[in-house]
Amino acid sequence: MKASIHIAFVFLLAAFSVGAQDLEHLKVSNIWADGLRIVGGLQTEGKYYLPFNTAPRQVPYQYFIAGNVKLSLGKWVAVPASFSFTNQGFSIAHGFYGKNIAQRFNRISLKPYYKRHKLYLGTNALVFTDYTLAGHRFDGLAYEYQKSGKGIYGAVMKGRFLRRVSPLVENGILKNRPTYARHGEAAKLGYSFGKAFVELSYLHGFDKKAEDKLLDSLNVHPEENQAFALKVVYPLGNWVPRLEWARSRISKIDRSEFTSASTHDAFDSGLEYKGKKVDWGFSYSRVNPGFKTFGAYYFNNDLETIATSLGLRFLENKLMTNTKLGLQRSNLDNLAAKKNSNLSIEASLVANPSEKMNVHANFSNFSAFSNFNPTYNYLKGINGYEFIDTLNYRQVNTNLSMGFSVQSEASKKIQKSLSGELIYQTNGDRLGENRNPSNSLFFTLGQQWVFGQTQFQVGYGLNYSGNKNDFGRQTLIGPYANVSKAFFKNALRISNNFVWNFSKNDANRSALLTDYFMLSYKANRSHTTYLKFNLMVNSGGQFQDSARMAKSTIESFFNLGYRYTLNAGLKKKEK
Template sequence: MPVSKSKWLWSGICLLCAFANISTAQNLEQLGWKKGVKVSGSVSANTILYSASEMKGRRDPFNWSVNGNLNISLFGYDAPFSFSYSNQQRSFSQPFNTLSFTPQYKWVKAYLGYTAMSFSNYTLAGHMFLGAGVELTPGKWRLAAMYGRLKKEVPFNVSDSQQQAEPAFRRMGYGVKAGYGDERGSIDISIFAAKDDKNSLLYIPKDALLYPQENVAVSIAGKKTFLRHFFVDVEYAVSMLNKDIRADTGKPATGGANLFKGLLKGSPGTRYYDAVNAGIGYNGAFYSLQLRYERIAPDYQTLGAYYFNNDMRNITIAPTLRLMHGRLSLAGNIGMQTNNLDSSKAHTNKRFVGSANATFVPSDNWNFNLNYSNFTSHTRARPLNDPFFQNPYDTLNFYQVNNNVTGMVNYLFGSRERRHSIMMNVSYQRASDNSAGNDKIQLSDYYTGNLGYNYMLTPLDLTLGTSFNYYDTRISGVKSIYWGPGITAGKLWWHKTINTSFVTTYNQTKSSGEQTVSSKVSSTRLSIGYMPKPRPKDKDSRKITSRHNLGMSVSYLKQFGTLQLPAGFSELTTTMNYTLSF
């Protein structure tokens, strides 16, 4: 009878615990090892119970997960190992349970299992894969390589009309990176390639918008510091993307000049895109100035990243200033962002970006922070049916202005035994929309205020706190107010091995427009944790010391019924967790 994954998992956990106990009983000095073996890590188990009344549950009634991290150090050789397993695997089309192993020895580092690597923002940028990778950093050299599965095949489910599990082809990828240099100057070259297996899905509906893709992305980056304070950096990338490798091979479509067309077999579906990111600046003793330029071609995409912004050109300048021995810091950022670089869209958007930040710390008791940002967008749209027709009513000028101001004040006072802190945050945001030919301006205003007070009584290990939150939103004649107080309390017991906390909040929401709607919600959470102190180890011993952490929390949420929403409901969530650290 085959052994289930759960049995293998629990067997592995027992083996790790047994290894920790055996290692605890060993004194490596007696074995004649000078440096010995160092083992560290943790294993945790979590369980969540959930129930709801007067409504359908918003989550599964029972969830559990097991996570582990282990690092073995032997004569300078580090071998980290991690895993994650949960019953939520059944709800995900791509792998949720992971197993990774990242050993390292001096300047050699390996990636095994479910892992992620990054070469460049325009090639391989942190995409998870199942496979192997290596990084070598001898001296000023930087070498890296990877190979693995980026996506698992997910077949079409004909019985699932909503297709909750998103279908996907199996996608394999590989890449290499080479670089040389240090902080004063360096150059890096990276190449990443990925391809879908068009035969990994046996059935594809005719109306499905799913196509097997192939991608090769190349990046060249360099930076240099000169005259001690000046610096310059530049990166240029080309991405060759075939959005349907099932198309017949033929003359590739053009997509701009580049030097790397030979790396991808030409076909009618192949497109070439490029991106450039450059900057120059000065870093002084108390001020700095930086000018940056970034251009990403329309439809630029790499299969080595989950999400990518494209069709934009950014030009920004960012000054900073430090005064009063660093107690006062001023920073700004001003720039312009433009899209529709190839004039293929029906509208062009120009966006002004400006922000300023000031931080002032006059003493150890006071802290002030003020932030302002202004984002202005100008969209000019042309008629789709006749772009050469100059009737002013067929051209739309659309303006958007977004102003945001945020302020924070923090005050600390009291003695070492009795500490007080008061914190206040306020913010205001206004968004306005205006179209040419229309005198009416649509405004949206957002007000936010938070006030909090904390009191810490150190001799009793007691912490008390209270807070008040206020939100006011006004959009198109509809006003919504959200407010409510909160109380927190925390206490350490039994030589600080038991930690208890209590949090309760009450929030009321009221919206007024054509109809007035209000709601009242209260939330309470009680938590308790137990973490015994580890036994002190002998000075001449190299035993592994372990720490246990056992915790439990109960949360209760109640929404009261009102005249507009008579059906109230309640939710009860219980969380239990155990962590073994060694």
């Protein structure tokens, strides 16, 4: 009874949002012309778990019931809701936070619009630029005059970025991250010349100060942020130059009402060429140490990046190559104890001799260099050079992949396809004179048969992977196969997937057999019933003192489920 009450309340109180509403369609006659529509679904499934010769990894029986419904009236309003109920507990899925996140309250988002005018009410997120307002969610009000061809466009917002979070201390240990309530406003003004445009954006964010001695004792003080950004993009034929400059000022107020402020800059530029057979690009960006904005959840600073790319197309786009080169470095002001440098190289080749054949290859190399000097070690040195470069770390990752796919002619009754992929990876870590190399090899080859008239499919292949490092060598190899068949005009479908892998390392040998069987019956567009069976057999041994200790385990999973899909509409009858 309680479960039924819970489900009923969820449909009424689950998180809902009202999508962008076109005010030109607010006439009652237009609303009822499109009618009232309900779209949704209900799924229920029970799973039984039965292990042999091994400790159970989960409870023997599980079940869940999940559903969603979306009520829409015409083209201007939509109210979605969803729920899930299992023997693990009850939760409401909210679209903004993602799936399986329990929420105690609703989020409302209204976005009515009229031609180029758009209003944001409630909880929303906007992006002006990466250096001012960069997608941070806010609760409040915003207005946007959208970009269209040539002329002025822009947007403004005002609202709350963060709710106040009080400290949670248990046994003298802080259990959360306390914050002040953070509010702010932002604006963007731009002028478009077609593909060219100029934009100026501004953000002002501030923490609302509150008398809280516990926050002061934790050294959590209110902050204020002012950020400006100027962006220019001006295409000249096939050339597209761009330039962006930003400045951010962060002010902090401590318990003695003393205000400290710091100002930091960021710069981003690029030049692209787009031709019929050649694409080329170059970019340079620099974000000074300490730069941040209240309009972004996370920001990388103290970083300089230089990158270039070149793409070529030959033989009427049947052969394409692409190369990329990038360099990054940190510790731009030479004040940090650690300095990182990264170098990345990537090259790819794609060949399409025909519509039925594809060949591709990719090479990438990533090198990371770190130099660390403990801050106070210089106090222990006899001379000024003794503790320079006390820790040098280098990491080089190399990846090489090659693959192909070939398909038979589509006109034949039997369609065949053959595909393969080879990946080789090396990883070399070096700390001083210590080296820790490792390499890995992955290979797969498979063929698929499709019998068009009988709805019968068969596939088989081979997988291999090998890894070698300081801890030893490990290999895994095994075949796989899959088969599926449809009956009664696709109403009944049966499928089975089989994988048998053999694994070996310096101390163990094992074989893992996995079989996955599924039977589904779709009575009509709304009702589907299915049965799943999954079997895992693990037989292996461990070598100790030349004796093999064998142990085999079996795990089986039985799933029985039902799905219901709803798509119904109601229109006003014409007189």
